[in-house]
Amino acid sequence: MTYQEVIEELHALANPEKVQFKKEKFGIITSDALGVYHADLKILAKKIGADNELALKLFDSGIFEGRLLCSKIFKPKDITEALMETWLVTFENWEICDSFSMGLFSKSPFAVKKIREWSTREREFEKRAAFATLSSYCMADKKSENELFLSFLPIIEREATDERLYVKKAVNWALRSIGKRNIDLNKAAIGLSRELLKKESKVSKWIAKDALRELEKEGANILDYPRAIYRT
Missing domain, CATH: 1.25.10.10 (Leucine-rich Repeat Variant)
Structure with a gap:
């Protein structure tokens, strides 16, 4: 899948009510969230497959669910310490x-x-x-x-x-x-x-x-x- 196709699919899955529900039920407070459950992201990640380049673009999108997807499609063996530190400081x-x-x-x-x-x-x-x-x-x-x-x-x-x-x-x-x-x-x-x-x-x-x-x-x-x- 292309970056644009993934972004479009994320928006198609979006549900603002889920953002509020996750905040109230699970204490998940974030910015730029679309309201997509983790289970749906796992299905999408399986559809995409491992793709480091796409993962980096999704993280840089700033979209919360895009960043979650990044964690699911980036290959662990290819990660660097610098990248780990870059991502770590953004966790909210x-x-x-x-x-x-x-x-x-x-x-x-x-x-x-x-x-x-x-x-x-x-x-x-x-x-x-x-x-x-x-x-x-x-x-x-x-x-x-x-x-x-x-x-x-x-x-x-x-x-x-x-x-x-x-x-x-x-x-x-x-x-x-x-x-x-x-x-x-x-x-x-x-x-x-x-x-x-x-x-x-x-x-x-x-x-x-x-x-x-x-x-x-x-x-x-x-x-x-x-x-x-x-x-x-």
């Missing part, structure tokens, strides 16, 4: 942050480096991107052993006092994702959660309680990704 809500973090950043060659870097950022959605990327990376990386993922736990502990809604939820998400990677990391994530419970921070306690509720429940879906012995 969790939907676009997570779309790029899960669809592109976690599958890029720079995922680990950016997780570490972005976790120290001040802006809410830049920091969220670190933990949203980490959460998805836990599933995207099927080869790394426990050592790498254990190294992320001190970062989670360090940032577990951030009171901002979309940061604390992402920190919690990352902790749960590490804990579901294999049984050894499950023990490690539970161990950190118990330490977080001891802290004075209400945010740390909330993150810990929510993580434990999922990681300790009977029948929890714990995967069997590559392991190294974890000793308590």
Whole structure:
């Protein structure tokens, strides 16, 4: 599809009522949105296929849904650090942050480096991107052993006092994702959660309680990704 054809299709799918609904229901506040649901964008992305050149044009259109489409059709292996940083600073809500973090950043060659870097950022959605990327990376990386993922736990502990809604939820998400990677990391994530419970921070306690509720429940879906012995 050409750029103009995609833009026309986006406008054909537009529904201003959806913009307001997403704002009220999901807290998605944005500018230049047409009101197209993510499910419709996934169908359109499949129709388009991978197309880096078109993806860049769609991002530069400034249209919110065009940018979401960009995250779905750009090839992760072709992304550069400069491009990641250019896109990162534009994130204004969790939907676009997570779309790029899960669809592109976690599958890029720079995922680990950016997780570490972005976790120290001040802006809410830049920091969220670190933990949203980490959460998805836990599933995207099927080869790394426990050592790498254990190294992320001190970062989670360090940032577990951030009171901002979309940061604390992402920190919690990352902790749960590490804990579901294999049984050894499950023990490690539970161990950190118990330490977080001891802290004075209400945010740390909330993150810990929510993580434990999922990681300790009977029948929890714990995967069997590559392991190294974890000793308590």
